[in-house]
Amino acid sequence: MFEFEIQAKDGAARVATFQTPHGVLHTPLFAPVGTQATVKALTPQQLKDMGTSLILANTYHLFLRPGDQRIAQLGGLHRFMAWENPILTDSGGFQVFSLSGINRIDEDGVTFKSHVDGSIQRLTPEISIAVQENLGADIIMAFDECAPPHDREYNQQATQRTHAWLERCLTAKTRTDQALFGIVQGGIFEDLRAQSASFIASLDLPGFAIGGLSVGESKTDMLRSIEVVNAILPENKPRYLMGVGTPYDIVQAVGRGIDIFDCVLPTRLARHAAALRLKDRLNLVNANFADDPRPIDEECNCYTCQHFSRAYLRHLILAKEMLAATLLSIHNVYTLIQLTHRIRQSIIQHTYLSLIEEYQTP
Amino acid sequence: MFEFEIQAKDGAARVATFQTPHGVLHTPLFAPVGTQATVKALTPQQLKDMGTSLILANTYHLFLRPGDQRIAQLGGLHRFMAWENPILTDSGGFQVFSLSGINRIDEDGVTFKSHVDGSIQRLTPEISIAVQENLGADIIMAFDECAPPHDREYNQQATQRTHAWLERCLTAKTRTDQALFGIVQGGIFEDLRAQSASFIASLDLPGFAIGGLSVGESKTDMLRSIEVVNAILPENKPRYLMGVGTPYDIVQAVGRGIDIFDCVLPTRLARHAAALRLKDRLNLVNANFADDPRPIDEECNCYTCQHFSRAYLRHLILAKEMLAATLLSIHNVYTLIQLTHRIRQSIIQHTYLSLIEEYQTP
Numbered sequence: 087m088f089e090f091e092i093q094a095k096d097g098a099a100r101v102a103t104f105q106t107p108h109g110v111l112h113t114p115l116f117a118p119v120g121t122q123a124t125v126k127a128l129t130p131q132q133l134k135d136m137g138t139s140l141i142l143a144n145t146y147h148l149f150l151r152p153g154d155q156r157i158a159q160l161g162g163l164h165r166f167m168a169w170e171n172p173i174l175t176d177s178g179g180f181q182v183f184s185l186s187g188i189n190r191i192d193e194d195g196v197t198f199k200s201h202v203d204g205s206i207q208r209l210t211p212e213i214s215i216a217v218q219e220n221l222g223a224d225i226i227m228a229f230d231e232c233a234p235p236h237d238r239e240y241n242q243q244a245t246q247r248t249h250a251w252l253e254r255c256l257t258a259k260t261r262t263d264q265a266l267f268g269i270v271q272g273g274i275f276e277d278l279r280a281q282s283a284s285f286i287a288s289l290d291l292p293g294f295a296i297g298g299l300s301v302g303e304s305k306t307d308m309l310r311s312i313e314v315v316n317a318i319l320p321e322n323k324p325r326y327l328m329g330v331g332t333p334y335d336i337v338q339a340v341g342r343g344i345d346i347f348d349c350v351l352p353t354r355l356a357r358h359a360a361a362l363r364l365k366d367r368l369n370l371v372n373a374n375f376a377d378d379p380r381p382i383d384e385e386c387n388c389y390t391c392q393h394f395s396r397a398y399l400r401h402l403i404l405a406k407e408m409l410a411a412t413l414l415s416i417h418n419v420y421t422l423i424q425l426t427h428r429i430r431q432s433i434i435q436h437t438y439l440s441l442i443e444e445y446q447t448p
Numbered sequence: 449m450f451e452f453e454i455q456a457k458d459g460a461a462r463v464a465t466f467q468t469p470h471g472v473l474h475t476p477l478f479a480p481v482g483t484q485a486t487v488k489a490l491t492p493q494q495l496k497d498m499g500t501s502l503i504l505a506n507t508y509h510l511f512l513r514p515g516d517q518r519i520a521q522l523g524g525l526h527r528f529m530a531w532e533n534p535i536l537t538d539s540g541g542f543q544v545f546s547l548s549g550i551n552r553i554d555e556d557g558v559t560f561k562s563h564v565d566g567s568i569q570r571l572t573p574e575i576s577i578a579v580q581e582n583l584g585a586d587i588i589m590a591f592d593e594c595a596p597p598h599d600r601e602y603n604q605q606a607t608q609r610t611h612a613w614l615e616r617c618l619t620a621k622t623r624t625d626q627a628l629f630g631i632v633q634g635g636i637f638e639d640l641r642a643q644s645a646s647f648i649a650s651l652d653l654p655g656f657a658i659g660g661l662s663v664g665e666s667k668t669d670m671l672r673s674i675e676v677v678n679a680i681l682p683e684n685k686p687r688y689l690m691g692v693g694t695p696y697d698i699v700q701a702v703g704r705g706i707d708i709f710d711c712v713l714p715t716r717l718a719r720h721a722a723a724l725r726l727k728d729r730l731n732l733v734n735a736n737f738a739d740d741p742r743p744i745d746e747e748c749n750c751y752t753c754q755h756f757s758r759a760y761l762r763h764l765i766l767a768k769e770m771l772a773a774t775l776l777s778i779h780n781v782y783t784l785i786q787l788t789h790r791i792r793q794s795i796i797q798h799t800y801l802s803l804i805e806e807y808q809t810p
Contacts, residue, residue: 122767123760129774131751132491152738152763160741160759168755376514379522389493393530397522398485401514405484408770412491 088265088292090324096438098316098343101430104293104324106172106224107263108164109139113324113345114429116331116422117142117174118353122151123167126353127411128419130168136388136420137427140172140225142348145217146181149209150202154220162222174225174348176328177214177255177269180232180297191231193247211254219261225326227295228252230269235303241273245282252286265292267326273298274307276314283318294319295326296344300335305448309338316343333364333425337445340429341438347426352418357411359403362418364425365447368396370414375400388420389413450627450654452686458800460678460705463792466655466686468534468586469625470526471501475686475707476791478693478784479504479536480715484513485529488715489773490781492530498750498782499789502534502587504710507579508543511571512564516582524584536587536710538690539576539617539631542594542659553593555609573616581623587688589657590614592631597665603635607644614648627654629688635660636669638676645680656681657688658706662697667810671700678705695726695787699807702791703800709788714780719773721765724780726787727809730758732776737762750782751775 087105094101104111117140118125118133125133125141133141143163148154157166163173179196182189186207187199195210209217214229229251233244248271259266268286272278286294296315299308312327319325324345330336331349339347352362361368361382368375368382381391382399390399390413402410432441449467456463466473479502480487480495487495487503495503505525510516519528525535541558544551548560548569557572571579576591591613595606610633621628630648634640648656658677661670674689681687686707692698693711701709714724723730723744730737730744743753744761752761752775764772794803 122763122769124764124767124769124771127770127774129494129751129771130755147767151767152759156739156759159739160757166757166760168760377518377521389491393492395522395528397514397518398528398530401484401528402486405486405509405513407484407486408489408773409486409491411770412489412774 087263090293090322092322094434096433096436097341099340099429099433099438100343100345101433102324102345106265108170108172108224111139111172112430114336114340114426115139115346116336116426117346117348118419119144119348119350120167121350122147123157123163125415125419126357127408127415128353132389132416133169133419134171136416137423138171138419140174140346141169142174142176143167143221143223144178144181145175145214145221146178146185148221149178149217150200150207154217158220158222164222172225173223175218175221175223175227177227177229178209178217179214179230182209183232193250211251212258215255215258219259219264222264224264225293226264226266228255228266228268230271230297232271232298232301233273235273235298235301235307237273238275238278241271241275241278245271245278249282249285252289256289267291267293267295269295269297269328270315270319271298272311274303274311276310279311279314280318283315287319291323293324293326295328297328299327300330308335309342312339312342312344331422332448333422334445334448336422336425337429337442341442352422353415356414356418359410359414361399361414362421364421365445370396370400370403382417383421386417386421386424388417390417449625452655452684454684456796458795458798459703461702461791461795461800462705462707463795464686464707468627470532470534470586473501473534474792476698476702476788477501477708478698478788479708479710480781481506481710481712482529482531483712484509485519485525487777487781488719489770489777490715494778495531495781496533498778499785500533500781502536502708503531504536504538505529505583505585506540506543507537507576507583508540508547510583511540511579512562512569516579520582520584526584534587535585537580537583537585537589539589539591540571540579541576541592544571545594555612573613574620577617577620581621581626584626586626587655588626588628590617590628590630592633592659594633594660594663595635597635597660597663597669599635600637600640603633603637603640607633607640611644611647614651618651629653629655629657631657631659631690632677632681633660634673636665636673638672641673641676642680645677649681653685655686655688657690659690661689662692670697671704674701674704674706693784694810695784696807696810698784698787699791699804703804714784715777718776718780721772721776723776724783726783727807732758732762732765744779745783748779748783748786750779752779
């Protein structure tokens with residue numbers, strides 16, 4: 087279980103397989119986000135049809151509603167949401183800091199106010215692991231603290247806490263059929279990133295994640311942080327860049343040794359009438375598209391592009407029809423999954439540098 | 449084209465085929481409603497997978513937005529909404545009276561205020577036919593006036609106007625690949641219904657519709673009106689009962705010789721957390737379902753019942769996830785389509801009376 091096997095390399099970019107209880111993952115891969123046990127506006131069948139291999143679900147949301155114990159009693163998250171392929175759950179750490187009301191952080195954990203009903207709730211490394219064991223994802227994440235990227239002192243503290251919490255997560259963990267990934271923090275500070283990577287790498291973990299990026303820092307800072315960290319993380323384990331997902335970011339990060347991505351971008355854009363393309367975006371509200379018979383992308387093979395015109399999609403958006411979000415989500419998620427296929431192909435063919443060349447506009 | 453062939457009969461109930469330019473329809477059938485060129489929350493693929501043969505689209509809505517000329521330029525309604533099977537469009541008459549703002553009715557037509565942008569618009573029999581020819585549905589409807597069911601004087605006038613408008617529709621019609629159905633009106637008044645049916649039946653039309661029912665009258669009045677009308681309409685042509693769609697109503701109306709049904713009920717209930725079953729409904733917001741691992745209906749083979757629990761559906765509803773409307777719409781539409789399969793089967797087997805027995809609760 088959780089074997090990671092590199093099949094091809096081109097520079098730092100690699101193509102690999104990662105074994106999980108619910109199937110083999112082929113990396114580099116992009117995972118759409120199913121925050122509340124559903125990738126918004128899409129059925130599991132649609133996700134499968136567009137080639138989705140891994141989806142992410144949010145521990146914070148499911149802990150609050152419908153409750154992890156309820157999901158466990160109903161057979162676990164895979165069965166609950168009818169997703170037979172691998173699932174990754176985050177630890178709840180990021181959402182506790184970004185979504186919940188007043189929170190109190192201490193060495194033991196975090197007390198916060200639920201955004202659902204205002205109740206006071208608590209997450210600690212032990213509770214996060216217990217919740218994630220109830221959910222039963224294939225890949226689970228250590229409970230971490232994500233600090234604002236430019237605050238050096240806060241990042242120093244948060245990194246130490248993240249390390250101590252990781253050790254407690256390892257102690258708390260009881261299931262052997264879940265891969266616990268540690269998370270490297272440290273903001274934009276190279277020395278903190280290096281220290282954090284060294285500590286996390288010193289533990290015998292089935293995989294590693296880089297957190298605290300794509301949260302306001304510059305692209306240069308983001309990419310340099312990835313380089314610093316990946317120079318230290320062991321090569322023979324999967325590397326997951328959390329919350330990152332523009333085509334440019336994915337291509338650049340794979341070139342620096344990242345294997346797994348997740349992001350709400352494709353589904354969030356879809357709900358705001360924006361169609362993701364590999365090198366630009368279309369805002370389908372635009373009156374230019376009112377009579378446009380072309381699909382979003384003439385080279386795209388997704389269900390949406392194979393059947394519907396920009397004019398039709400614009401009509402659905404103006405008419406406030408739910409189908410707009412579904413059709414745009416299909417296209418946007420498919421676009422990122424197709425990109426990872428293309429990435430794997432070009433690594434195998436040792437042409438990854440020219441692929442990077444194609445994506446010079448962030 | 450438009451041949452209607454009766455294959456089996458059991459009492460007044462019949463199983464038949466109706467040829468259209470986009471394929472053969474097997475009746476009795478239920479058509480879900482795609483008001484704005486989309487059956488709400490469902491893709492054409494999902495509709496096809498659940499066995500949908502015919503869908504209805506609303507002339508009033510498409511005339512106002514995105515405009516019938518635009519749809520014509522984009523290749524017609526089938527192509528616009530990517531529905532390859534038959535489509536029926538109504539005439540706009542019903543919506544002009546029920547949805548639009550202040551309207552002025554005269555012998556020539558109706559002037560009304562658009563619910564989309566407040567603009568003043570006009571529909572006449574000639575405009576309705578021109579719009580429906582631009583949309584290009586397989587079955588189109590005559591422009592009619594639907595009066596409140598208990599107002600005798602109004603129904604008398606409305607019936608006369610509906611008859612005069614039907615003759616103008618026939619004159620205005622230019623396409624030969626669309627079947628124009630006339631509509632019988634007359635409220636709950638047997639003599640008016642009989643007069644209207646006699647007039648409509650006297651014209652050589654490929655099919656007939658009964659309008660102005662299921663709009664506030666009693667079940668007894670509705671069913672008696674159907675009997676009066678169907679005793680007069682020719683047997684060898686399809687009969688369409690407009691806007692009717694509970695399981696009870698469908699079973700009773702088929703028993704009185706109706707072939708085609710449409711209704712927003714299954715998709716509207718779905719958006720309000722209600723699951724349609726053949727003999728009752730579940731309100732999935734109910735706390736009883738919070739931990740219920742069963743599907744909506746243990747005997748249902750729809751995608752939703754094959755994959756998801758009541759507990760999961762309730763969670764989606766409380767979390768305000770769009771997937772709730774999609775999964776409930778799949779189940780609700782599938783339930784009515786399966787009912788029509790069962791109806792066809794029992795007519796062929798001459799057991800329709802016992803099927804009617806099963807549906808005694810309206």
